[in-house]
Amino acid sequence: MRLLKRWFRGVLAGLDAVLNRVYGWERNPIHQAGTVAVAMLLVLLGTGLYLVLYYRVGAPAASVARLAADPWLGGWMRTLHRYGSDLFVIAAALHAFRMFAQDRSWGPRTLAWVSGLSLFAAGLICAWTGFVMAWDSFGERLALEGARLFDVLPLFSEPLSRIFAGDGPVPSAFFFVNLFIHIALPLGLGIGLWLHVSRLARPALLPPRRLLWAIIGLLTLASVLLPAPLGPAADPLRLAPSTPTDLVVAWWLPLSERLPAGAAWSAGLLLSLLALLVPRFTRHPREARWAPSTVDPRLCTGCNQCPQDCPWEAITMVGRDDGSPTLVAAVNASRCVSCGICAGSCAPMGVGPTGRTGRDQLTGLREVTLPALARGGAVPTIAICCAQAPAAHRAALQARGAHVHLVSCIGNLHSSVIEFFLRSGAPGVMVGGCPPRDCSSREGPRWLRQRLLNGREAELQSRVDRRRVGLATLAPGALAETVAAFERFTRQLPAAPVPEPESNPDLDTECEPVPLEEAAK
Amino acid sequence: MNLTRLLAAAAASAAGLGLLAYTSAASLAYHPEDGARLRLSWSARPERIEKCRQLSAEEQAQREEHMRQRVECEGGFASYALRVEVDDRSIGETVFRGGGLRHDRPMHVLRDFPVPAGEHRVRVRVTRRETTDDDAAAFAQPVVPDADTGLFAGRAQREAAERARSARAAIPPALLLDTTFRFTPRQVALVSFDAERRVLVLHGRGGETAGRPR
Numbered sequence: 005m006r007l008l009k010r011w012f013r014g015v016l017a018g019l020d021a022v023l024n025r026v027y028g029w030e031r032n033p034i035h036q037a038g039t040v041a042v043a044m045l046l047v048l049l050g051t052g053l054y055l056v057l058y059y060r061v062g063a064p065a066a067s068v069a070r071l072a073a074d075p076w077l078g079g080w081m082r083t084l085h086r087y088g089s090d091l092f093v094i095a096a097a098l099h100a101f102r103m104f105a106q107d108r109s110w111g112p113r114t115l116a117w118v119s120g121l122s123l124f125a126a127g128l129i130c131a132w133t134g135f136v137m138a139w140d141s142f143g144e145r146l147a148l149e150g151a152r153l154f155d156v157l158p159l160f161s162e163p164l165s166r167i168f169a170g171d172g173p174v175p176s177a178f179f180f181v182n183l184f185i186h187i188a189l190p191l192g193l194g195i196g197l198w199l200h201v202s203r204l205a206r207p208a209l210l211p212p213r214r215l216l217w218a219i220i221g222l223l224t225l226a227s228v229l230l231p232a233p234l235g236p237a238a239d240p241l242r243l244a245p246s247t248p249t250d251l252v253v254a255w256w257l258p259l260s261e262r263l264p265a266g267a268a269w270s271a272g273l274l275l276s277l278l279a280l281l282v283p284r285f286t287r288h289p290r291e292a293r294w295a296p297s298t299v300d301p302r303l304c305t306g307c308n309q310c311p312q313d314c315p316w317e318a319i320t321m322v323g324r325d326d327g328s329p330t331l332v333a334a335v336n337a338s339r340c341v342s343c344g345i346c347a348g349s350c351a352p353m354g355v356g357p358t359g360r361t362g363r364d365q366l367t368g369l370r371e372v373t374l375p376a377l378a379r380g381g382a383v384p385t386i387a388i389c390c391a392q393a394p395a396a397h398r399a400a401l402q403a404r405g406a407h408v409h410l411v412s413c414i415g416n417l418h419s420s421v422i423e424f425f426l427r428s429g430a431p432g433v434m435v436g437g438c439p440p441r442d443c444s445s446r447e448g449p450r451w452l453r454q455r456l457l458n459g460r461e462a463e464l465q466s467r468v469d470r471r472r473v474g475l476a477t478l479a480p481g482a483l484a485e486t487v488a489a490f491e492r493f494t495r496q497l498p499a500a501p502v503p504e505p506e507s508n509p510d511l512d513t514e515c516e517p518v519p520l521e522e523a524a525k
Numbered sequence: 526m527n528l529t530r531l532l533a534a535a536a537a538s539a540a541g542l543g544l545l546a547y548t549s550a551a552s553l554a555y556h557p558e559d560g561a562r563l564r565l566s567w568s569a570r571p572e573r574i575e576k577c578r579q580l581s582a583e584e585q586a587q588r589e590e591h592m593r594q595r596v597e598c599e600g601g602f603a604s605y606a607l608r609v610e611v612d613d614r615s616i617g618e619t620v621f622r623g624g625g626l627r628h629d630r631p632m633h634v635l636r637d638f639p640v641p642a643g644e645h646r647v648r649v650r651v652t653r654r655e656t657t658d659d660d661a662a663a664f665a666q667p668v669v670p671d672a673d674t675g676l677f678a679g680r681a682q683r684e685a686a687e688r689a690r691s692a693r694a695a696i697p698p699a700l701l702l703d704t705t706f707r708f709t710p711r712q713v714a715l716v717s718f719d720a721e722r723r724v725l726v727l728h729g730r731g732g733e734t735a736g737r738p739r
Binding site for chain 2: 026028087090094141161163165170171223225226233240247248252257
């Protein structure tokens, strides 16, 4: 599994690198794959509402053919509906691929993984019924394959396949049930989507507006210029040599048709079971890198910042049991993904995963990093990098004289670490994180930026010279940008005099306890 | 976004959409051969094969009034052998029986046989596998209209009508369709069971050919 994950990560990095180069990491569509899938659901809903007005269960093929022939609206609406469903499947698959590759498919994320798979499966079934609705040669092919698969199950008294044998017209009740499933499933998708994001704080459901409209605009353009062909109307007494097949949603069809029905079911169930068991196969012991956050109640001031910053709603404020008038943070370990963002949000350094709290970060600097740097002479420029950032970028920064200091996520970085480096004689500190929509901790780059530049709680102290602090995005495929950002940063450094290094800086990072009444506001 | 990147993004988007449009309607082979098919498709009830006996007056007297059937039958449902020949060569042989654990539900037949295009002699034969001399029909008694009185008046007629209905609903013990048919390329010729005429019928584009009970 580890090997597979590594291979997937390599493929994903390659894909990201290409798309970052082409579109730039701000607009990389596969960073937004999950939200693109949701956007496509909305497109499907909108176009589907229009199409269903013209659909006739009594004359399915004729009504769809009439829609397809309509040059004004019906034709491209039908194609947009189809391309939208294709893009939904592609985006959902890419999203799952990314979650798996980035180790985001287990523990507290199990619910999201399982509900995501269910959404994907429901989407495929919905697409299946949608193609059957059109009742062209491809719809007939899908219906026959579905009937063949269901006929081996002891569900129906009469084989479903006989409906399509040709000794009578296909009953409109069949098309009615098919239409009902096609419409009812998206309602279920809504519930599934709610479950999917139920453990997230501030879930991003849609891509950034410009990307969203660009995707919808391009799909509409493609629908007008490249209308999806409709096969000849289904005829059970005529063998079609080929069918115009949507391989995006029916990728399983060529394989399934070659297998006996029992084997096709077995393969499908095995594949589904393996996918559902991914959280079990990929889980880690909840220790070291994966240890959940803990709270030191002696340090917690009850400021209510960590629950606000936690992207997983894993922290709540509860009353203290020692009679003290302030609240104290409590971490729900079953929801904590060990991202460490709470550690970066806590000014008095009272919360975080073991070994990664603000205090642990400073201790590491004091005892290991700075002594090692001091042995090499003057402290160089520091590049604090996310451990998930591409190795080539870290190597390039190192090659340009920077000391690379890794953190599990830049959202985990306590702002005091930056100050500590600077007060220890570093001429500058550049923090490099992942593209904001590709952060495996979800909100690391966003919170760090606000802590450094916008005074968000646990902010970089005002006494720190901002000219010596830089921010960069280390996106795969954008090595030149990373190097340019670093060189730009180092070029502007000599303008500001390097302060005298302090031998053992004492950081005043603790804030005043917040009274209970104030926290309750 | 500079011009080069803009052009690259436009080209990549166009390529992506082109790929999407292609995979969305890729032509996938389904029945690439030019042959035809002979399809057998019907649903019918199997016959009930029963051993029947006439109850004596004493036996009937021992039963509650509403249980006094004159003929008591025990048995099961028939199974059938299907044989399909094209140009006197067997292309399929199978046995089918009623659905359900007791095989008392209708039999559903759906089989496809590839046949080369052209004119062929088609012979479809359905034969009951079980043989019996003393089935329920042999015990059909002349209905005595006034045999039952009071609450059970007319029972004899109802029993007789039910037996006749069941016998009519069941497939005959033997069926044969023997005809010559011209299969056009990619045509599916359908053989079904006409429950009204109780014969096998071959449906082609130009009409239908009925077989006969043997």
